[in-house]
Amino acid sequence: MPVAKLFKLFRGSACLVEGLPLLLRPQIKRFIVLPLLVSMLVYGLIIWLALILFSSLIDSLMSFLPSWLDFLRYLFKPLLAILLVFLLTLAFNLLVGLVLAPFNGLLAEKIEGLLTGKEDFPPFTFSTVISSVQRELRKWVYFLPRFLPLFILSWIPVVNLLTAPLLILLSAWMMALQYLDYPAENNGLNWQQTLGWLRKKRLQSLGLGAVIGLCVPFVGFLIAPIAVAGATVLWVREQSGSHKAA
Numbered sequence: 001m002p003v004a005k006l007f008k009l010f011r012g013s014a015c016l017v018e019g020l021p022l023l024l025r026p027q028i029k030r031f032i033v034l035p036l037l038v039s040m041l042v043y044g045l046i047i048w049l050a051l052i053l054f055s056s057l058i059d060s061l062m063s064f065l066p067s068w069l070d071f072l073r074y075l076f077k078p079l080l081a082i083l084l085v086f087l088l089t090l091a092f093n094l095l096v097g098l099v100l101a102p103f104n105g106l107l108a109e110k111i112e113g114l115l116t117g118k119e120d121f122p123p124f125t126f127s128t129v130i131s132s133v134q135r136e137l138r139k140w141v142y143f144l145p146r147f148l149p150l151f152i153l154s155w156i157p158v159v160n161l162l163t164a165p166l167l168i169l170l171s172a173w174m175m176a177l178q179y180l181d182y183p184a185e186n187n188g189l190n191w192q193q194t195l196g197w198l199r200k201k202r203l204q205s206l207g208l209g210a211v212i213g214l215c216v217p218f219v220g221f222l223i224a225p226i227a228v229a230g231a232t233v234l235w236v237r238e239q240s241g242s243h244k245a246a
Contacts, residue, residue, distance in 0.1 A: 005203055012176075012207025012234055016215070019229030022111050031107045032225040035100050039221035042099070046092050050084075089171065089216040093178050094140065096224050101132035104228050108182035111232040121186055135181065138191055143174055168213075169206075173198075176209030179231035187235075201238050208234055 023032055097104065105128070109121045122128065150167050154160040177198060184194040198205045212227045219226065 008203035009207035009210075011237075012201075012204035012209075013211040015208055015234040015237065016211050016226060016230035019111070019231075019233045020226055022114060022229050022233070023225055025114060028107070028110055028114065031103070031110050035096075035103055035107065035225050035228075036221065038099050039096050039224040041221075042096050043092060043221035046088055046095075050088055085217060087167070087171065089175070089213045092216060093175055093212070093224075093227075094136075094143070097139070097178050098133070098136045100224065101136045102129040104179075104224065105132050105182045105186060107225060107228050108232045108235075109186050111229055112183055112186065112236055115233070115236045132185070135185060135191070139174070139178065139181070142177075143170075146170055171213055172206050172209035174209070175212045175227070176205035176231075179212070179227045180205060180208070180235060182228060183232045183235035187239075201234075204234060204238060 022028060102124070106124055113119055113121070147167070147170060150163045150170065154163040154167060177194075180198060181194055184197060189197060208230060212223060212230070215226075216223050
């Protein structure tokens with residue numbers, strides 16, 4: 001991969017780290033309390049389910065492996081484990097996003113205002129809440145038709161060697177879309193325009209989404225506000241870069 005492309009991936013992933021100190025600013029702290037509480041509850045539920053189902057699900061998937069491919073068992077097990085971690089991470093982010101959509105949008109607005117001085121955002125009203133929830137449901141409509149065929153194919157031995165990396169890539173893309181959608185919506189982009197923006201910034205977006213997925217097992221329920229901050233930093237940086245280029 002050319003150095004320029006690697007740099008774009010790194011630039012996207014680095015925004016998550018750069019966003020973290022912003023959450024400690026006095027004018028931002030009060031907007032992260034509710035997201036943290038809800039994230040903690042959802043994360044606890046997913047961890048509980050994972051502890052119950054993880055081992056039995058791995059064993060069940062491995063039972064589909066024919067005996068003549070038994071030598072691949074040591075390759076499949078870690079691959080399936082990584083895949084399940086990414087899927088649980090994605091489930092966590094989508095569920096938290098559905099519940100906290102209006103508040104994540106408000107947090108992204110305050111962080112963007114802190115970074116740019118912008119204040120002319122739409123007022124936070126009940127219609128904002130409805131619009132945010134509808135937007136989250138739109139993400140599920142976008143995600144499920146892409147996820148389900150790959151998930152079904154991942155149960156087929158040998159084929160799942162190809163589908164597992166694709167599912168991980170899809171998870172990274174969806175996590176980028178999940179959080180970059182907040183500053184995009186705050187700035188008036190509709191769904192198709194947001195997708196177009198992410199496609200133009202594909203490598204930066206995948207870098208951000210991948211590092212969000214990798215961080216969830218370590219930072220747990222703290223990831224939601226951190227990811228909102230990181231996505232907003234990436235949005236502001238890329239927008240300012242686009243304006244300079246123009």
